[in-house]
Amino acid sequence: MPILQTSLCDLLEIDVPIIQAPIGGAAGPALAAAVSNAGALGQVTQPYSIDLPGVRQRIKETRELTDRKFGVNMLLMPRGEPHQDVEMRIERLNAYLEEGVPIVSFFWGDPSPYVELIHSAGALVLIQVGSVAEASAAADAGVDVIIAQGWEAGGHVRGEVGTLPLIPRVIDAVAPTPVVAAGGIADGRGLAAALALGADGVYVGTRFVVSEESAAHPVYKKKLLESVESDTVYLTDLFDVGWPDAPHRSLRNTTVVNWEAAGRPPSGQRPGEGEVIATNGGVNPVLRYAIAMANSDTTGDIEALPLWAGQGVGLVNRIQPAGEIVRELVEEAEQALRRCIDLVQAVD
Numbered sequence: 001m002p003i004l005q006t007s008l009c010d011l012l013e014i015d016v017p018i019i020q021a022p023i024g025g026a027a028g029p030a031l032a033a034a035v036s037n038a039g040a041l042g043q044v045t046q047p048y049s050i051d052l053p054g055v056r057q058r059i060k061e062t063r064e065l066t067d068r069k070f071g072v073n074m075l076l077m078p079r080g081e082p083h084q085d086v087e088m089r090i091e092r093l094n095a096y097l098e099e100g101v102p103i104v105s106f107f108w109g110d111p112s113p114y115v116e117l118i119h120s121a122g123a124l125v126l127i128q129v130g131s132v133a134e135a136s137a138a139a140d141a142g143v144d145v146i147i148a149q150g151w152e153a154g155g156h157v158r159g160e161v162g163t164l165p166l167i168p169r170v171i172d173a174v175a176p177t178p179v180v181a182a183g184g185i186a187d188g189r190g191l192a193a194a195l196a197l198g199a200d201g202v203y204v205g206t207r208f209v210v211s212e213e214s215a216a217h218p219v220y221k222k223k224l225l226e227s228v229e230s231d232t233v234y235l236t237d238l239f240d241v242g243w244p245d246a247p248h249r250s251l252r253n254t255t256v257v258n259w260e261a262a263g264r265p266p267s268g269q270r271p272g273e274g275e276v277i278a279t280n281g282g283v284n285p286v287l288r289y290a291i292a293m294a295n296s297d298t299t300g301d302i303e304a305l306p307l308w309a310g311q312g313v314g315l316v317n318r319i320q321p322a323g324e325i326v327r328e329l330v331e332e333a334e335q336a337l338r339r340c341i342d343l344v345q346a347v348d
């Protein structure tokens with residue numbers, strides 16, 4: 001029987017206020033469905049390397065695995081001329097909506113060209129932001145939920161402010177729009193802390209990369225299990241092939257160490273630039289410094305690929321079924337919140 005509920009649960013029709021963050025290739029139908037089946041919100045990513053029939057297929061597969069609500073992600077970073085980007089994205093969004101996707105989550109750009117389209121299909125819009133200004137603009141654009149991402153987060157990092165100061169600032173700026181906290185939340189104590197800050201829920205990424213259902217490569221999962229917070233590094237433009245000008249956080253691996261040893265040269269002059277170090281899906285070559293993450297179908301020098309990780313990685317200690325992660329987060333959060341209530345009573 002779920003106890004830990006916020007208004008976000010009513011809005012998204014979930015039992016507990018936990019959203020599995022879209023975590024690149026790791027977040028396929030199996031992970032999203034497992035999370036949704038456990039009462040949280042699972043999300044499927046749709047990398048642009050996947051064509052429209054593939055996009056539809058991933059949604060259908062997810063629906064076959066769960067009757068619960070799930071989200072589908074879309075990245076809004078520039079890919080060409082702005083008007084062409086908008087047209088291309090509307091085409092993909094129409095595919096999402098025709099397949100009955102109930103929740104669309106955006107990241108890295110302006111959601112305003114798409115909000116009305118999604119609402120007119122009866123679906124909800126989430127967007128992840130990295131600053132108060134971006135959050136306010138998103139609220140003005142009419143999004144339903146704002147995810148505020150702190151600097152601790154793994155993967156691409158939108159802003160430069162930590163989760164702790166960012167969340168209350170965003171809440172104050174966009175009320176009554178619900179706010180979800182992202183970045184460095186990897187156990188139930190983090191969930192409790194986010195709720196104490198006034199957030200309506202949490203967005204959890206790194207912890208779910210290390211779930212059984214995640215499609216991340218086993219070597220990448222093992223690296224995450226062996227790492228602690230000080231093993232992550234914030235990089236402004238190192239893994240930039242395929243997505244330039246986008247800061248990110250990953251583990252300090254051999255690619256990072258060799259670049260640092262070479263004096264941190266700029267793009268175009270880095271050690272091993274242009275070298276193929278892996279293959280995705282048996283056919284697609286992956287260059288050193290590419291954003292491509294190591295999935296189960298990746299072969300080659302896995303360790304040298306971007307090993308995206310948030311600072312919460314030190315709290316991630318074993319591979320578990322995603323449903324167990326959801327349940328553990330809730331139990332730990334309840335314990336943490338009860339401890340806080342006891343503190344108040346002790347003072348009374």
Ligand SMILES: Cc1cc2nc3c(=O)[nH]c(=O)nc-3n(C[C@H](O)[C@H](O)[C@H](O)COP(=O)(O)O)c2cc1C
Nearest residue numbers: 021022023024107153154155183184205206308310
């Ligand atoms: C491996 C990985 C891949 C990610 N890929 C995406 C993505 O495709 N789309 C997206 O919106 N966010 C992506 N993110 C960022 C997450 O949405 C979220 O901000 C982050 O995981 C939260 O921090 P945490 O990892 O400390 O939990 C990714 C994060 C990780 C760790």
